[in-house]
Amino acid sequence: MLQKITTPKKADWENLCKRPSLSRKDLDQTVQQVFSEIKRNGDNAVKKYTNFFDHAIIEDLKVSDKEIQESICLVGEELKKAIALARSNIEKFHTAQIEQKQVIETSMGVNCWRESRAIENIGIYIPGGSAPLFSTVLMLGIPAKIAGCRNIILCTPPDKNGIINPIILYVAQLIGITSVYKIGGIQAIGAMALGTETVPKIDKIFGPGNQFVTAAKQAVLNYGVAIDLPAGPSEVLVIADKSSNPEFIAADLLSQAEHGPDSQVILVSDEETVIDRTIVALKNQTEDLPRKETVIKALQNSKAILLQSINDCIDFSNLYAPEHLILASEDANDFASRINNAGSVFLGNFSCESAGDYASGTNHTLPTNGHAKNYSGVSLDSFVKKITFQEISREGIQNIGPAIEILAEAEQLLAHKNAVTLRLKSLRDV
């Protein structure tokens, strides 16, 4: 069960904010070996490692149209309708993030603006395992499509029979993923970063994964490939007061805890009774969960902290910088403006984290492990570059040119100065 801590000293807060340390094995050598073999042997190397790591013999790495078509029949109507609702909300929220061109005349005759351009080649990684994480296909594929990315490919490991879960294939075709490949782990990340006969070289790789995938994603930065976010286990922090519902809080903490034994959940409150009731509710609700063992392990990393005031709770939360932050209070709106560090914030007793995980429309790919201090979650921005443009007229260069000459000379960059001097001279000579 999670550890209860009563009004710790501020000096101890930083320690309480520490995440369970990641026992990240040194996988760099393995990653380098797989990558260099993919560079030499392309598809054959990918197939070799798919056999080695996933125990599957794959003839065609690319999922066929036939398999895609079959998947459509294998997904039930009720699930299709739920997916359609989630898709619609995610589309609405991310479409609103399209930026309109706005021309700024900074000096007379000097017009500057930004335009977004899609990153051309996007790779989405979806882990395998028992549950098909199709919601992440929605969260990454939909904004990529709205951004206008040309190639949006998806890699996910096959099971031992070479099969991909049909819900993943159904969602991929629904939202317009270009191609799906039966590749997992290091070899998937390597194939996307380097390109093979079958897999196109990708500009940016998105998606969660185990420690092999994490190590491989870190390595692709050396190949000029970008990634979505640094990796870390999922986490939630709940700020509760006397208006909170302990049953709801317990359910939210558990929905985070079931992600994995290294997940972390934190409850902070200025009301001891809320903490105590939540702990009772946690015990009761845990009993019925199929992932009970995972949940119990995650709760061992977790804390319920009584603090002296809601202000302290907010300060603590900003120091922790949680991936998910639930303001489980009727006064949530008053707290929200003081939140500085969080991935996604859920206001009030009816905004549960599962809503954001699936269907409210916000993105669920968020900064973990304290990175909410310096990274945003995935949004439409993650799939575009914002290019600056400037158009300077004859009048414009006459207005700012003399200043540029002075500035360039002060930096001892005389060729920079000369580029202006020549232009100003040409205008005087006319």
Place this chain on the structure above:
Amino acid sequence: MLQKITTPKKADWENLCKRPSLSRKDLDQTVQQVFSEIKRNGDNAVKKYTNFFDHAIIEDLKVSDKEIQESICLVGEELKKAIALARSNIEKFHTAQIEQKQVIETSMGVNCWRESRAIENIGIYIPGGSAPLFSTVLMLGIPAKIAGCRNIILCTPPDKNGIINPIILYVAQLIGITSVYKIGGIQAIGAMALGTETVPKIDKIFGPGNQFVTAAKQAVLNYGVAIDLPAGPSEVLVIADKSSNPEFIAADLLSQAEHGPDSQVILVSDEETVIDRTIVALKNQTEDLPRKETVIKALQNSKAILLQSINDCIDFSNLYAPEHLILASEDANDFASRINNAGSVFLGNFSCESAGDYASGTNHTLPTNGHAKNYSGVSLDSFVKKITFQEISREGIQNIGPAIEILAEAEQLLAHKNAVTLRLKSLRDV
């Protein structure tokens, strides 16, 4: 002189887009040694390495108020006025990037929005050397200030006498940098990433640097610190047609070439006479430059490429993905919409790159080395996190809750489902 290439086959384009390979020495061990010593000994380690690398004995790492005040007297009025113009334009362009809160009701009762929050602690690195790169202080400090970052610190190496160039100090105080430290190289990046008695721990580090700084910036990612952009030498690509001015093109190519011997400049055109005249102009203009030797080395990495059409020129440029792209043509506006990969684009014969480097208002910290395919340049966005918020009413959870239950069950995440089920039940029970 730069290499002239006439209508190369498309198959050869990718090879022509290769940057001079970076002879990046393996500095990881040096970086780790300096970092671990800073972790153990703080300021003393920083001072030791300042003595070792910069040959300066520094008593007070932090620049004093007295030094700042003196710097104000040491900068001439003409330069102050030029800095004021640059500052004003940079402020206008970056202030326009402030995003307004926009609440999207994705389903009835489900309100989602984003709010920007400043990254609290920002570190700016400014290299030393003969020229004081105060323009980069403007480009990084101004948007940090607009974003509302709480601590904006600046590290720059002192000269042998422990002195920082007064123009840097003048600009730092002008735009409201919190503190300036006399620290350079690996020890500067390490001090900001780890924090010492004097230097606060920083969330994100910005700014250019040599190979030591580059290696150190790469290493801070492992400490949870973010950085602005992957590093690489500066570069420009010019697209020219018969309406271009060869003298201007030559001046623009040279203003890039003077940055360093590893800079690269590329001219592509559908007009052989423009290329030939530019080469003549290059030779003439090079003669008078104080950085002639640097320029000549950079030109050896550089190419003038004749292509069959302006369309080919644009395709080539998109493949090269230049940091700076000059559309040196009267038809620049027609080309601009087809530019997909570039850091910053300059339209027409009077939009010289120096304008963007100093004073037009756009940012000069841009993606190099082909990263314009998957990274944006520095903007206000670089200094904030965009946090998503959601507020779901009783009606809202009733609208989307049943879909969330189905989706969570399909992913076998039953605690996620339960968080919704409990809430829906509580509403039925009322």
